[in-house]
Amino acid sequence: xxxxxxxxxxxxxxxxxxxxxxxxxxxxxxxxxxxxxxxxxxxxxxxxxxxxxxxxxxxxxxxxxxxxxxxxxxxxxxxxxxxxxxxxxxxxxxxxxxxxxxxxxxxxxxxxxxxxxxxxxxxxxxxxxxxxxxxxxxxxxxxxxxxxxxxxxxxxxxxxxxxxxxxxxxxxxxxxxxxxxxxxxxxxxxxxxxxxxxxxxxxx
Numbered sequence: 001x002x003x004x005x006x007x008x009x010x011x012x013x014x015x016x017x018x019x020x021x022x023x024x025x026x027x028x029x030x031x032x033x034x035x036x037x038x039x040x041x042x043x044x045x046x047x048x049x050x051x052x053x054x055x056x057x058x059x060x061x062x063x064x065x066x067x068x069x070x071x072x073x074x075x076x077x078x079x080x081x082x083x084x085x086x087x088x089x090x091x092x093x094x095x096x097x098x099x100x101x102x103x104x105x106x107x108x109x110x111x112x113x114x115x116x117x118x119x120x121x122x123x124x125x126x127x128x129x130x131x132x133x134x135x136x137x138x139x140x141x142x143x144x145x146x147x148x149x150x151x152x153x154x155x156x157x158x159x160x161x162x163x164x165x166x167x168x169x170x171x172x173x174x175x176x177x178x179x180x181x182x183x184x185x186x187x188x189x190x191x192x193x194x195x196x197x198x199x200x201x202x203x204x
Contacts, residue, residue: 015032066086102176
């Protein structure tokens with residue numbers, strides 16, 4: 001497993017981004033896509049249909065894009081079978097292993113803004129009303145409870161993934177500052193200019 005300062009053995013063509021809910025996987029995937037000219041397939045958009053209903057075509061769509069040559073996506077829905085499809089094809093995995101207070105704040109901020117502004121996301125879905133966060137602690141209904149339940153998911157499973165997929169280069173990024181440093185190194189190596197990140201006062 002590589003640190004943020006270790007050089008990559010190759011310029012990857014297929015990238016997975018792992019991390020707890022709220023860590024910034026989708027935002028980083030978009031930046032990686034721009035950096036290396038990859039196609040970003042937002043896996044939540046493939047999974048959720050209208051009214052947050054799982055799409056029956058989900059795994060077929062994952063198989064379709066995984067078979068192509070250049071892509072980046074979020075490393076999610078492993079319990080639904082994505083690991084067997086995406087991971088053998090991936091060349092690089094970025095693990096956003098950030099401090100808990102950072103990912104918690106990010107999710108709180110994102111959930112609040114999306115709910116209040118009624119932000120329309122993939123397939124017409126909008127964030128559930130804020131009162132739902134207080135009405136239930138069921139992780140299936142409460143995204144904060146889901147984040148708490150799964151906060152150790154990758155810490156517990158990444159060593160197994162590293163052993164199971166020895167050709168997959170894994171980079172562990174322990175803080176947003178490390179991610180920015182890593183991105184800058186990759187941009188310099190590729191001769192590409194990257195946009196600076198949006199400032200988040202709690203990312204300290």
